Amino acid sequence: MNSMQRLISQTVKRFSAGGEAHGLDGIRSAMCSLTPRDVGLLAGQPPIRRESCGYIGVDDSPFCTICIFVLKEGAKLPIHSHPAMTGLLKVLYGRVIINSYQAPCANKTLAIGQNIRATLDSVSTLTADNEPSIVTPTTANVHEIHALENSAFLDVLAPPYNDEDDRSCAYFRDISLGAMVAGAARTLEVIPPPRDFWTQPMEYEGLPLAP
Ligand SMILES: [Fe+2]
Numbered sequence: 001m002n003s004m005q006r007l008i009s010q011t012v013k014r015f016s017a018g019g020e021a022h023g024l025d026g027i028r029s030a031m032c033s034l035t036p037r038d039v040g041l042l043a044g045q046p047p048i049r050r051e052s053c054g055y056i057g058v059d060d061s062p063f064c065t066i067c068i069f070v071l072k073e074g075a076k077l078p079i080h081s082h083p084a085m086t087g088l089l090k091v092l093y094g095r096v097i098i099n100s101y102q103a104p105c106a107n108k109t110l111a112i113g114q115n116i117r118a119t120l121d122s123v124s125t126l127t128a129d130n131e132p133s134i135v136t137p138t139t140a141n142v143h144e145i146h147a148l149e150n151s152a153f154l155d156v157l158a159p160p161y162n163d164e165d166d167r168s169c170a171y172f173r174d175i176s177l178g179a180m181v182a183g184a185a186r187t188l189e190v191i192p193p194p195r196d197f198w199t200q201p202m203e204y205e206g207l208p209l210a211p
Helices: 003-015 025-032
Strands: 053-060 065-071 076-081 086-093 096-102 115-126 133-135 142-147 151-158 171-174 185-191
Touching: 003 025, 003 053, 003 065, 003 151, 025 086, 025 151, 065 142, 096 133
Parallel strands: none
Antiparallel strands: 053 065, 065 151, 076 142, 076 171, 086 133, 086 151, 096 115, 096 142, 115 185, 171 185
């Protein structure tokens, strides 16, 4: 079993119905073993075409989504939620800033224009040398990602976004003034999906996946 198959297997094992209630170590270690070459990318590679963000779907099941975002230097994933989800984000190459917020209300259905209270959990700069950044339903469940250079990261989300199960992705803007320091109370306004953010599908050309 190659490293990507191991990641898929570890993720399904952890999150399938009746999955083992252990921690995330198996997933984390499988993610950390993957290199850009393993997923079919060259370190420093920008997304194809003009778009600032490429999206490579690796695996989609009722239990999880495994995908890769390929960001051009300067690209931003707007502030967005992961309602009632667990997520692990591992940088494959490049350097990104992640602003993580804790916003319990983001687990519910939200209306455009609504303001919610949040706490800024952390502002972190991550490279391939760092452990995965982790999202849980109660911690760091809203975040913004900003590529300081051409970057790619692997994303594991469980369960997947699903509008019918009230797990829609909501977008926000931070309308608070003041310094972005960890622990600060912030107010986030729910906004429509930003028009200047879209992704370009890219082919997965990495390690073979099990049929
Ligand atoms: Fe995210």
